[in-house]
Amino acid sequence: MNGSMADVIAELTALLGERGVLDDPQDLERYTTDWGGDRLGTPLAVVRPQSTEEVAAVVRFCHERRIAMAPQGGHTGLVGGALPDADRPELIISLERLRRIRQLDPLGFTMTVDSGCILEEVKRAAEVEDCYFPLALGAQGSCQIGGNIATNAGGVNVLRYGMMRELVLGLEVVLPDGRIWNGLKALRKDNRGYRLQQLFIGSEGTLGIVTGAVLKLLPRPQRSLTALLAVASVDAAVQLYGRARRECSDLLSAFELIPRLGMELAFEAASQLADPLASRYPYYVLLELSASGPVELDELFERFLEQGLHSGLLLDGAMAANVAQAQRFWLIREAMVEGQRLRGEHLRTDVSVPISRIAQFVEQASAAVVAASAHATVLVYGHIGDGNLHFNILPPAGLTAEAASGLLQQLEGIIFAEVDRFDGSISAEHGIGRAKQEAYLARIAETELGLLAGIKHLFDPLALMNAGRIIPAQPQS
Structure with a gap:
């Protein structure tokens, strides 16, 4: 870093104003941990720009002075990707003040938003216009759209709607040298060469900072049905899933596996919850159907239940009678995760x-x-x-x-x-960050690693932008 820290803070304050720069140790505390409680280092400072232009100004400033940067969203990560480095001082660039919903087009089913928008607020804004943004996460009350994009978030509705990669039509990105790439197009079909936006989705902030996005919306579901079903084994759950995909048409939006221990952990974490079924079973399935048109979900689901019981795959079940009961079923799924944390240190894999x-x-x-x-x-x-x-x-x-x-x-x-x-992946939706980097590198082919390093170097030759995440930091030019 060129220049004293006091000079850096003074210049950043001149760019962003007093509210835009934090350097008091007490103010920095909440920017040094993520959802899992992990902590690595302390940042040089935290800057909080409130527009794309201010983000670009900060990045240009850092690029000129060789200051390492770490973009940060809603602190809900699980792989250490947005935490400040312990060995190399970094400036945290928080997107929490980029909160505008720029445009909502209910006819074209698109929404253009700032990257700091909270996922839950985006979902509510869509519903006001009778639209639906389907990404659904336990952390949706605090995670930000930019972080969802940077990590290619998944969640419970992937089987019907896809991951974040399928829900983004266009992006606006500040590149590591401070240039702004404007790819905010609301086009469903655009076949002009390379799709640059796909490089940024899932890049974990290593290629640039997402500041805006055009999101794909869908018609808001008018009817939904939620049920908790009991099965004897994981195999029975998988077999039941295959039947549900066929017998419930394309209306199946969620199919979650919960073991009995998961239920117990949920009850430990949320005392207001009660077991929906009279008996205990080895495994449960949390299933949801939804439709935006005049489809009789009850009849469809009843036929599915009858066939499931007749085949022996389904042992018992409860269908939510109203919205409040459906929310309690989903709270079991969310509280199970909190219950693990209350038990202390544990291994989380994805x-x-x-x-x-x-x-x-x-x-x-x-x-x-x-x-x-x-x-x-x-x-x-x-x-x-x-x-x-x-x-x-x-x-x-x-x-x-x-x-x-x-x-x-x-x-x-x-x-x-x-x-x-089993020819699987060690990271399905949480990303690589730092926590999974060693395991990731042990499994990646030399050719692929060379291509990834080449892409990183092309965008960020000075290795200033979230360096050391996904792949090791490269020496500065």
Whole structure:
């Protein structure tokens, strides 16, 4: 970095005003942790621009002075991708003040937004115009659209609507040298050469800072049906999913696997929840159907239930009678995640395997974990419809923090080895960041790594923009 820190703060304040720059240690605290509670380093300072032009001005300033930058959204990441570096001082560029909904076109079913918009606010704004933005995450009350784009967010509706990559029509990006690339087009079809926007989606802020996006909307569902179904095994859940895809037409929007332990964790985290079914079962499926037209979901679902019970795949079930009950069913899914955190340090994974091999993977990976640690607790849940499982581990009770951490690291390696055997991915939706970089690099071909490094160097030859995430930081030119 060229120049003293005091001079840097003074110049940044001149660019953004007093509210736009934070350098007091107490003010910086909340920018140093993510949802998982991980912490790495302390930033040089935090800047909070409130327009694309101000973001560009800050990035140009940093580029000229060789100051490393880390863009940051809603602090909901799980792989350390937006945390300030522990070894290399970085300036945090927070997008939290870019909150405008620039345009909403209900006829063209598009919405143009600033990247700092909160996902839940975007969803509500769409509903006002009788539209629907389908990305649905547990963190939607705090995660930002820019972060959703940078990490190619998934969530519970991927099987019907796709990941964030399928929900973005155009982008506006500030490049690492401060130039602005304006790709804010609301076109459904545009076949003019390379699609640059696809490079930025899922790039985790390493190629530039997303400041605006044109999002794809859909008609708002007029009818929805939510049910909690009991099954005997993961295999039964997968088989039931195949039937649901066929028998519920294209109206199936969510199909989530929840083990019994997951239910118990949810009840620990949210005391207002009660078990929807009278008996306990090994596994549950949280299913949702939705339609924007005059479709009789109840009749469709009842036929599906009858066939499921007759085949023996379905053991029991409860259908939400109203919106409030449907929300309680979904709260079970969300509270299960919080329940794990209340238990203390645990292993979080985010893997994917081919849907038809989910049951076999869960069986073999669980056996491998138990063989290595007989008293570790396996907790597998996730999105059956897209093959994405969260294969998590609670360590045995009584271990020291150091011993628990070492064991969980060992078990992660065992799980990832099983993922490899099933031709899967070690990261289905959380990204790579720093936390999964070592495992990622161990599995990537030399040719692919060279291409990725070449793309990074083309956009950011000085390695100033979120360097060290996904692939190792390259030496500065």
